[in-house]
Every structure is written in structure tokens, then in C-alpha cells.
Amino acid sequence: MSAGSATVAIGPGSAARLRWQRRAIRAGIVLGIAGALIGFWAIIWDQTDFLPSPAATWDVGVDLLGRSGTFDDIFATVRRLVVGLAIGYGAAVIVSLIMNQSRWWNGFFTPYVFTMLTIPSLATALISLMIFGLSEVGVYLAVAGVIFPFATVGLLEGLSNMDGRLNEMTMVYRWGRWERIRHQLLPQMAPFMFAAFRNVHALAWKIVVIAELFSQQNGIGFQYKRSYEFFELERLIVWGIFFVTLVMLVEYALLRPFEAYVFRWQRAER
Amino acid sequence: MATEQAAGEEAARPAGSGGPDGSTFIEVENLGFEYRGAERAALEGVNLAIKEGEFACVLGPSGCGKSTLLNILSGLYTPTSGNVRIANELIYESGRRVIDEPPRVGYVFQDARLLPWRTVRQNLELALEAASWPKAEWSERIERYLTLCGIEEYVDAWPSRLSGGQQQRVSIARALALDPMILLMDEPFSTLDEVTGRFLRGELLDIWSRTEKTIAFITHSIREAVFLADHIYVMTAGPGRILDRITIEMPRPRKYEDPHLTEIEGSIVESVLGHWGYYDQDRAR
Numbered sequence: 001m002s003a004g005s006a007t008v009a010i011g012p013g014s015a016a017r018l019r020w021q022r023r024a025i026r027a028g029i030v031l032g033i034a035g036a037l038i039g040f041w042a043i044i045w046d047q048t049d050f051l052p053s054p055a056a057t058w059d060v061g062v063d064l065l066g067r068s069g070t071f072d073d074i075f076a077t078v079r080r081l082v083v084g085l086a087i088g089y090g091a092a093v094i095v096s097l098i099m100n101q102s103r104w105w106n107g108f109f110t111p112y113v114f115t116m117l118t119i120p121s122l123a124t125a126l127i128s129l130m131i132f133g134l135s136e137v138g139v140y141l142a143v144a145g146v147i148f149p150f151a152t153v154g155l156l157e158g159l160s161n162m163d164g165r166l167n168e169m170t171m172v173y174r175w176g177r178w179e180r181i182r183h184q185l186l187p188q189m190a191p192f193m194f195a196a197f198r199n200v201h202a203l204a205w206k207i208v209v210i211a212e213l214f215s216q217q218n219g220i221g222f223q224y225k226r227s228y229e230f231f232e233l234e235r236l237i238v239w240g241i242f243f244v245t246l247v248m249l250v251e252y253a254l255l256r257p258f259e260a261y262v263f264r265w266q267r268a269e270r
Numbered sequence: 271m272a273t274e275q276a277a278g279e280e281a282a283r284p285a286g287s288g289g290p291d292g293s294t295f296i297e298v299e300n301l302g303f304e305y306r307g308a309e310r311a312a313l314e315g316v317n318l319a320i321k322e323g324e325f326a327c328v329l330g331p332s333g334c335g336k337s338t339l340l341n342i343l344s345g346l347y348t349p350t351s352g353n354v355r356i357a358n359e360l361i362y363e364s365g366r367r368v369i370d371e372p373p374r375v376g377y378v379f380q381d382a383r384l385l386p387w388r389t390v391r392q393n394l395e396l397a398l399e400a401a402s403w404p405k406a407e408w409s410e411r412i413e414r415y416l417t418l419c420g421i422e423e424y425v426d427a428w429p430s431r432l433s434g435g436q437q438q439r440v441s442i443a444r445a446l447a448l449d450p451m452i453l454l455m456d457e458p459f460s461t462l463d464e465v466t467g468r469f470l471r472g473e474l475l476d477i478w479s480r481t482e483k484t485i486a487f488i489t490h491s492i493r494e495a496v497f498l499a500d501h502i503y504v505m506t507a508g509p510g511r512i513l514d515r516i517t518i519e520m521p522r523p524r525k526y527e528d529p530h531l532t533e534i535e536g537s538i539v540e541s542v543l544g545h546w547g548y549y550d551q552d553r554a555r
Contacts, residue, residue: 169383172344172375173448175400183396187387265387265428 052234060234061241074242077219080136081208084143089200091144092151093193097181099152100159109152117149121203125211134215142211147200154199158192159185190262198255205247294355295322295484296343296452301352302365303338312338314509316352320501325478325485327499329492331546335510336488340454343486345372357451374401376445376483378455382437384429384444390416391425394444401448415443418477435466442474446481455487459494468526471497475522492542493535497526504542513545 038054045051064070095113099106116124125142132138162185170184186193212221220243227235260267298318304311312335320326330336341347342354342362354362356373384393394412403411416422419439421432429437438458445453459467475498478485489495495502496518504514516538520530 165379165381165383166385168346169377169379170400172346172377173397173400174345175396179396179400183385183388187385190387265430 050233052237057234057237060232061238064235064238064242070242073218073220073223074246076216077208077212077221078246080139080212080219081143081204083140084208085147085201085204087140088144088147088204089151089197092148092155092196092200095148096152096155096159097185099156113149113152116145117153121146121207122210125207126214129211129215138215139208139211143204143207146207147204150203151196151200154196155189155192158189158196161192162188194255194259194262198251201250201255202247205243209243293322294319295324295357296320296326296486297353297355298339298343299353299355301339301342301354302350303335303342303347304350311350311509313342313349313511315511316505317512318503320484320486322357322484323482324500325475325487325498327487327489327495327502328505329489329495329502329542330505330510331490331507334505334507336505337456339505339510340377340456340486340488343452344375344377344454373451374448376448376450376453378438378441378445378453378458380457380461382429382434382441384437384440386429389426389428390421390432390440393429393440394447397444398447403448411447412443415447416440418446418480419443420473433466434462435470438462438470439473442477446477446483450483453483453485455485457488457490460490471526474498475524479522492538493526493531496520496531496535496538497524502538504538504545507546514541 041051042054045053095109099109124145128142128145129138132141166184166188170180175184209219209221209224212219213225214221216222220239223239224236227233227239296318297320298316301313301316301318302311303313316335316339318339328336328339338347342349343356345361348367349362349365351365352362353360353364359369359373361367361369361372384390385396388396391412394416395408398408398411399405412425413422416425419442421436421439421443424432424436424440429440432440442458459470462470471494487495487498489498499518502514502516502518503512504516505511506513518534520528520534524531
């Protein structure tokens with residue numbers, strides 16, 4: 001705590017209260033806009049040929065939530081997402097580290113990474129599905145294959161921005177390679193790792209749904225296809241809302257707290 | 271080696287090293303260094319003989335290669351020519367490293383260079399681990415050297431919580447905790463405000479007298495050099511060479527404001543300005 005500052009000193013309690021007040025106002029605005037949109041929807045829906053009523057959509061949503069099959073589909077998609085992300089992002093971490101540490105390997109991987117970057121994501125997904133015969137593995141590798149080059153490029157950016165001064169310190173003090181990676185490199189990489197992850201996380205969700213749509217008999221993608229084929233617009237909207245909720249959950253319930261923990265040293269004040 | 275030490279004792283000197291009578295501890299012969307692709311050498315024909323337990327200051331203008339010299343002593347760079355001996359062990363000969371395990375050095379940079387994402391304790395632990403100190407001794411060593419540097423209360427703090435002066439003290443504690451053969455310091459107080467700098471200079475001398483380390487301290491401040499050093503080694507501008515070795519005969523403890531110190535500083539300034547060519551309109555290169 002700084003003593004004798006020129007501004008009005010506020011205690012820790014009131015600072016926290018202010019923060020929550022601001023967040024509440026912000027949430028209120030967001031919800032207000034959502035509410036306005038729903039209200040607009042309620043007014044105009046029967047003017048159109050295709051929009052269902054908010055009430056009907058709500059009923060379908062409640063009904064779906066009551067069925068265990070819904071959660072089977074959700075878990076299937078989440079499983080494929082997690083495995084695909086793990087493979088793709090994990091490979092990106094390893095490859096980017098190798099490319100950073102060795103000039104030879106850098107030259108080796110670069111053409112592959114940039115080729116994969118330019119192939120349309122849909123093509124990568126479909127190729128993977130065709131190679132692996134519409135199996136689960138096909139979906140995992142579709143997701144992994146699409147996100148891998150993006151994550152690699154993002155991580156390479158970060159690796160090229162390392163602080164040379166810390167490097168000198170660890171060299172003079174004769175740190176081992178693993179200590180350097182774990183305590184010097186990875187923490188410096190952390191902001192870039194989060195940024196690259198957020199980037200490919202969003203992409204992975206899109207790809208997993210598309211891959212499911214083309215190849216699977218369960219999952220959110222399958223449900224989209226079914227709703228479309230039976231022209232069940234309510235279901236389409238409801239599954240869309242489930243989808244968005246999941247993505248938000250990952251961001252706010254998983255990523256942000258984890259991020260706050262990783263960067264807790266930054267919030268320390270004198 | 272560390273494992274043979276009793277707790278709380280300093281390392282026994284390796285056989286054949288400079289004895290307590292003050293024989294040469296850091297010996298540099300005809301050292302040369304060229305950065306790759308540079309037009310001229312950074313260091314050329316540097317000769318240095320620093321005694322054990324000496325506080326040596328290397329004084330020179332910007333670009334004279336003093337940091338390069340320190341980086342060679344620390345093992346960071348390999349010289350392009352010349353020999354380096356530390357504690358009578360040959361480290362570099364004719365531009366090649368000839369030893370498998372160069373001796374442990376403590377290095378204090380201009381900025382503290384602590385890992386901001388690890389606490390003070392963890393920073394020191396990592397240094398001890400890299401130097402292969404047994405884990406059982408870490409806690410005691412950390413406490414001892416943080417206390418010596420006056421910051422034991424911050425042992426579990428994040429470095430960003432500390433002021434510049436406090437961070438530098440942690441950096442010094444980290445260097446000492448390894449029980450290094452020599453302590454290398456590259457203008458460690460130049461980024462601090464004057465009051466903190468003055469205070470830390472005094473603290474450093476106190477720490478030096480208690481640990482009896484051999485210190486090579488780089489500075490561009492003549493006053494600081496006169497206050498701290500047993501001997502000042504004056505370097506030329508690049509390519510760097512040791513021009514002069516000035517012995518500071520003042521008894522310790524010295525006072526920064528001492529008029530005698532000011533006199534010595536004045537005479538050094540005169541000679542140094544001459545050496546560094548400020549009185550010479552067309553210096554031959």
C-alpha cells in the first residue's frame with residue numbers, strides 16, 4: 001500500500017466494491033441489449049415466414065434440456081473438441097519450440113506449416129474425414145489439423161519476442177535446458193500462449209461442428225444437420241444457444257480464472 | 271564441492287588457488303575479443319592481475335569493452351585470443367575454453383534480472399539448483415544471504431513489489447548464495463537514484479568485508495570507483511586495453527563525502543581525460 005498519495009486513498013474493500021459495481025453495470029447493459037433483441041423478435045416473428053416465436057423456442061429448449069440424449073450430444077462434441085484441441089495445440093507447442101531452438105528444423109517445418117495455413121479449413125477437415133473414414137479419429141484430426149498451423153504461427157511470434165536479458169542471466173548462472181524452458185521460456189510465453197489458445201479455441205468449435213455435420217451420428221453438428229433437414233428452426237436456434245453458452249462457459253469459467261492464476265504475480269502492487 | 275561442506279561454512283578453496291596472502295586470483299593475459307563481423311576488436315591485449323579478496327574496479331568510457339571483459343570472465347563469451355586464469359585454473363587459452371566446468375561466478379547486472387513470475391525465494395532456489403547445491407541447504411543459504419543484504423522480510427514477495435534498490439539487493443544475494451569464486455558486477459547501481467545508490471555502496475562494502483569475495487566491479491563513475499576500490503583499472507576506449515592501475519591508498523571505512531576522496535577523484539579525472547583523448551583534438555585511431 002502506498003502511503004501519502006496525492007489522490008484520495010480508497011481502502012481495499014471499496015476498490016473491490018467499485019470493480020463489482022462496474023461489472024454489474026456492464027452485465028446489465030449486455031443483458032438489456034439481449035432482452036431488447038428478444039423483445040424485437042417477439043414482435044416481428046409472425047410477420048415472417050420462417051421465424052418461430054420466442055415462446056415456442058423456449059418450450060423446445062426446456063424440452064431438450066429434459067432429455068438425457070441432449071447431454072450425450074453435448075458431451076460428444078466437447079470430447080471431440082478437447083481431444084482435437086489437445087492434439088493440435090500440443091503439437092503446435094512442441095513444433096514451435098523445436099523451430100525456435102533449431103535453425104535446421106525451422107527450415108524443415110516452415111513449408112508444412114504455411115501450406116496448412118493456407119488450405120481452407122473446410123478442406124482440411126474433409127480430407128481428414130475421408131482419410132480416417134468418418135470415425136471419431138477423423139474428427140479429432142480434423143480439428144487438430146486446422147488449428148495446428150494457426151497455433152504454431154502464434155506461438156512462434158511469441159518465441160521471437162523473448163527477453164534477451166533474462167537469457168543472459170540464465171546463461172551466466174548456467175541453467176539447464178529444462179529449467180530454462182520451464183521457468184524462463186514458458187512464463188514469458190504465457191501471454192502468447194493464451195492469445196494463441198483463444199484464437200484456435202474459437203476455430204476449433206467451428207470445425208468440430210462442421211466435422212460432425214459431415215460424418216457423425218451424434219453431437220451438436222449432427223443436431224444442426226437434423227434440425228436443418230427437418231426444418232425445425234426452433235431446434236436450430238436452441239442448439240445455437242447451447243453452443244454459445246458452452247463457449248462462454250469455457251471462456252469465463254475456465255480460461256479467465258486460469259489466466260488470473262497464471263498472471264497473479266502481475267497484479268501485485270507495491 | 272558443496273556436499274562436503276559443513277552447514278554454515280564457506281567452501282574450502284580448491285587446491286592450487288591463490289592463498290590468503292593475496293596472490294593473483296583473476297589473471298588475464300593478452301586478452302582479445304572481436305564481435306563477429308565487427309570492424310575493430312572490442313578488446314585487445316588486455317592484461318589484468320586481480321588478487322584474492324581484492325575489490326577491483328574497472329573504469330572506462332562507454333564502448334571500451336568493459337562489459338565484454340566481464341562477460342568473458344563470467345564464461346558467457348569465449349575470447350578470440352589470450353588466456354584467462356581464475357584461482358590458478360586455466361579457463362581460456364589462446365581463444366579456446368580448456369576447462370570442462372568453469373568456476374562458479376556470481377554476476378550482478380545493471381538491472382536486477384529477477385524472474386518476475388517467481389518469488390524472491392524461488393529466484394534464489396533456481397540459482398542454487400543450477401549451481402548444483404543440495405536441496406537441504408537451500409533454505410538456510412537463502413535466509414543467510416537475504417539477511418546479509420538486508421531484505422530477509424521479502425523472501426516470499428513478488429519481485430515487482432520491490433523497489434529497484436531492493437531488487438538489486440536480491441540480485442546480489444542471489445549472486446552470493448552460490449558461494450561463487452568471484453563476484454562480477456556490471457554497473458549495478460547506475461540505474462538507481464543517488465540516495466539508494468549511496469546506501470547500497472556502503473552495504474556492498476560491508477558485505478564484501480564479511481564474505482571476503484574477490485570482486486570485479488565495472489563503473490563509469492570515478493567517484494564510485496575511488497570510494498569502493500582497492501585498485502582501479504582504467505581502460506581505454508575501444509579497442510579496450512588496460513591503461514593504468516591506480517591503487518587507492520585510503521584506509522577503510524571510507525566516507526563518500528571525504529575531501530581526500532574528492533582530491534583523488536580530481537587527479538584521476540585529470541589523467542583519465544588525457545588518456546581518453548578529451549584533450550587531444552585529433553586522436554589517431
